[in-house]
Structure formats: structure tokens, C-alpha cells
Amino acid sequence: TTTVPGLSRPVPTGLFVGGRWRAASGGATFAVLDPADGQQLAAVADATPEDATAAMDAAHAALPGFAATPPRQRSIMLRRAFELVHSHADDIALLMTRENGKALPDARAELTYAAEFFRWFSEEAVRIDGDYRVAPAGGTRTLVTRQPVGVCLLITPWNFPAAMATRKIGPALAAGCTVVLKPSEETPLTALLLAELLAEAGVPDGVVNVLPTTAAQDIGATVMADPRLRKISFTGSTAVGKQLMRSAADQVLVSSMELGGNAPFVVFDDADLDAAVDGAMLAKLRNGGEACTAANRFYVQAPVADEFARRLAERMGAVTVGRGDDDGVTLGPLVNEATVAKVERIVRSTVDAGARAVLGGERPAGPGFFYPPTVLMDVPEGSAALVEETFGPVAPIVRFDTDEQAVQLANGTPYGLVAYVFTGDLARGLRLSEALEFGMVGVNRGVVSDPAAPFGGVKQSGIGREGAHEGLAEYLQTRYVSFPL
Ligand code: ADP
Numbered sequence: 001t002t003t004v005p006g007l008s009r010p011v012p013t014g015l016f017v018g019g020r021w022r023a024a025s026g027g028a029t030f031a032v033l034d035p036a037d038g039q040q041l042a043a044v045a046d047a048t049p050e051d052a053t054a055a056m057d058a059a060h061a062a063l064p065g066f067a068a069t070p071p072r073q074r075s076i077m078l079r080r081a082f083e084l085v086h087s088h089a090d091d092i093a094l095l096m097t098r099e100n101g102k103a104l105p106d107a108r109a110e111l112t113y114a115a116e117f118f119r120w121f122s123e124e125a126v127r128i129d130g131d132y133r134v135a136p137a138g139g140t141r142t143l144v145t146r147q148p149v150g151v152c153l154l155i156t157p158w159n160f161p162a163a164m165a166t167r168k169i170g171p172a173l174a175a176g177c178t179v180v181l182k183p184s185e186e187t188p189l190t191a192l193l194l195a196e197l198l199a200e201a202g203v204p205d206g207v208v209n210v211l212p213t214t215a216a217q218d219i220g221a222t223v224m225a226d227p228r229l230r231k232i233s234f235t236g237s238t239a240v241g242k243q244l245m246r247s248a249a250d251q252v253l254v255s256s257m258e259l260g261g262n263a264p265f266v267v268f269d270d271a272d273l274d275a276a277v278d279g280a281m282l283a284k285l286r287n288g289g290e291a292c293t294a295a296n297r298f299y300v301q302a303p304v305a306d307e308f309a310r311r312l313a314e315r316m317g318a319v320t321v322g323r324g325d326d327d328g329v330t331l332g333p334l335v336n337e338a339t340v341a342k343v344e345r346i347v348r349s350t351v352d353a354g355a356r357a358v359l360g361g362e363r364p365a366g367p368g369f370f371y372p373p374t375v376l377m378d379v380p381e382g383s384a385a386l387v388e389e390t391f392g393p394v395a396p397i398v399r400f401d402t403d404e405q406a407v408q409l410a411n412g413t414p415y416g417l418v419a420y421v422f423t424g425d426l427a428r429g430l431r432l433s434e435a436l437e438f439g440m441v442g443v444n445r446g447v448v449s450d451p452a453a454p455f456g457g458v459k460q461s462g463i464g465r466e467g468a469h470e471g472l473a474e475y476l477q478t479r480y481v482s483f484p485l
Helices: 049-067 071-087 089-100 104-127 163-175 188-200 216-225 238-251 273-289 302-317 337-352 403-411 426-435 468-473
Strands: 015-017 020-022 029-034 039-045 131-134 140-148 151-155 178-182 208-210 229-235 254-258 263-267 295-301 356-359 374-377 394-400 418-422 440-443 476-484
Touching (some): 029 089, 039 188, 049 208, 071 188, 104 273, 151 163, 216 238, 263 273, 273 302, 273 394, 394 403, 403 426
Antiparallel strands (some): 140 476, 356 374
């Protein structure tokens, strides 16, 4: 374990395999940095392929017992985990701020969201359905039941270190699956602390195994080549998702993919502009823009475009940027140097292409991975800020004239995770929501994430849904039994 400043309990830094904390085979560790100053926060065990096989041994050994656990017991474990996460809310939120950089209000919001997956799936665990049918010709009966898929590999990103883990662990455990979790190397500590709380909640040894590592590719390859694995659930970039889907083909693994987004935020001239700006602040600045649901492109109808830009720039300009745990800060640093360098490159290239920075646009000097809130106007079609997923506090604004044009611009991307629409006319909003090629649409709302709703994308944003009833179904498979009567 290690001591993290401000936390009331030590944080585990080992591998969690078969219910035990251990060092990596070979003993290697890697550094986790605080993005606010670039200083080392902790040294964490660096799992090797050998450790990955040990984790698969543990997950496989635990599977039959756990799959046979009464649903009510699995429900109680998840409910306890929900309560434990809340009773350690201050520690978990501060730990996320320390290793991810996000402002404490963002970390607290994530904590609530993350815990909710444990509560929702504790409630779902006891509602797994089945079916009993009479064959059309009579004479035989069709019994349909749901079985846990089996051992699952869960790979999570750094932007929501708690929620991306609980969103996968919750349904996996509700279904009776066992898991090997590989958290991001940028933010492994939150996942390790969660593993400790899950053990406290009564989750049996071997059901949840956690492998922090810098060798993501090797660990992924080792686990995915293991014939005992039945499913992969991945949240991360589209590029890595495609690679994993190729590997998943070799064993025909059940695959859930939550990949990149390029969310359009459409504002019509009949929208309540104050509500649109409120929504934009959430869709853009929640988590510092480091979310696959972050509004990446703003399309605003010409008559209100300048006024919207003025109000958004005013609000974004008033945001307090600083260390995530400093008083009043609502925008922390980005997660690492590569991320801030990418944002810098995208803004520079977009300005070179003819956009005007009406707010921000320059990386400040000094330590830490900070980028200021930035608003770009008159952004040309095809420029980097509209095509790439920026993952930072940058709002590029484009004017449009007609509804058809808005739909065409919004859909003009290989991604299809989420779109936002603001209008005073509900029918117009619903028409848009049907015409947009996105898995989720927020109408007059800047946030859609909800553990009770099916989260997921179409096109290159992914396959499958997380949360809701759909989220549990991803960890179940249908068994059909036929018998004469
Ligand atoms: P991001 O850009 O959000 O960091 P990535 O797709 O690079 O997204 O990373 C998401 C997760 O996938 C992280 O846990 C990372 O370690 C892991 N990862 C990256 N490359 C691979 C790979 N080739 N195989 C398995 N996991 C990987």
C-alpha cells in the first residue's frame, strides 16, 4: 500500500489476484503521476503475462461457485459495495483527483455515478428473466434460461477511473460472471481501492481480479488467447477497440465495445439560450472535456450563433482553473502531457485553418498539464477540432441555416455515440433525435449518462450497451432446453 496525501486510508498498490494482494512476478513497478504537478504519486505493481495467467486461473476457479450463488446473495454484495463506496466517498473522490487531475466536484459527481451502477445492478441481479413456451406443434416445451457468459476481461480508460470499472463489474457480478480487470496505467489506484471495497462487501476470492500494468498489449493478448476467457468488455479509443475486436475473433469472444465519440451539440434559433449555454457548460466542461460524451462540435443556427458564442465564452472564461482539490476549482489539469499536447495541436491547426479564438487558445507556462477553456468561432469544415475527438476544454462553433443542414453536419462523422439538441419545439427535437445517427440523444439536456439508461454508440463508437437492463444482458447468454411433455 501507499499513503496518498489527504486520504484517510492507505491505498493498495499491488496486483489483486485470487483475493490476495501481491507484487508483480519479477517485482517491477511503475509510477503513477499527479497531473497537477507531474510528480510521482505512487509506484504500482506492473503485471506481466505470467500474472495475467494467474488472474485467469483465479477467475476460472471461482466461476462455477460464483455462477451458482443465489442471485439474492450477489445482489446483497453489490448493495454493500454501493454503500461502502458512499461511506468512502471522500477518499475515493480525492484519489481520483490526485491520479486523474479532475476537479473535486467532477470527482464527486463521478463517485455518485459510479456507485449507482452497484445499486442498479444489485436490483437487477434478482430480476433475471426466463421463459417457458409451448412449441407451435405442441408435444414439446421450450425452456429458456439465462446463464452467466463466463470469465470476462474488462479493460477501462483513465477518464472515469471509478465509473468505467463499476459499469462493467456491476453487471458482470449481477450475472454471476468472474472478471479480470485491467485499469488504465494512468489511473490504476482507484480500481485497486474499489477491489478492496468489493472484497469488504463480501465478493468471494477470485471473482474480481485487478491487473495494473504498463504492458497493456501483452496482457490483453495473453488473456484473450486463453481459452477460458468468454467475453471482453472494453472502453477506450476506437483504434484500440478495432485491434481488440480482431483478437476477439480468434476465440469468437462476446464483445462489448464503448469507443470514441465526436458529439455534435446543435442549437436552434428557437432554443432557450440560457438553457443551451447551461447544457453546453455541462456537455463541454464536465470532466474537463475528457469524456467520450463531451460535446466536440457546436452547430448553432445563424440568427443566434454570435449571441450563443458570446454567452458561452463568458461562462467558460469565468471558470476557475487549478489543482483539482484547491477551493473553488472546477477545471483541473488534463491527465498527461500527451493529452495536453494533442489539444494544443488541434487548436493550433484549427486556428491555422482560419478559426478565430474568442477565448483561450494558448497553453499556459508552468508545471502540470493545464489547458485553458477555449472557444473557437468561424471554424472551417474539415478542420481538426471538428474531425478529431479533442478530449479537452475546447468548443469549436459552426453556423448553420436549415434543419437538414444541421442533421447532415451532425451525422458527418464515422462516430455515433451521443448528440445534443436544443430547441423550444419538442417535435423538432424528436424529429432530430430520429434523424441523428447516434446511440444517445440529449434533447435540451447536456448530460445523458444514467446507470438506468442504455449507454452506447452506433457506427464506429461501438457495439453493445452499458447500464439499464441492456447492460446486464451483455453478461448473460441464452440457454434453451427442449423436452417432450
Ligand atoms: P485512451 O486514449 O482513452 O487512453 P486507449 O484505447 O489507449 O484510450 O486506452 C484504453 C485502455 O485500453 C487502457 O486501459 C489501455 O491500457 C488499454 N489498451 C491500450 N492498448 C491496448 C492493447 N493493445 N490491448 C489491450 N489493452 C490496451
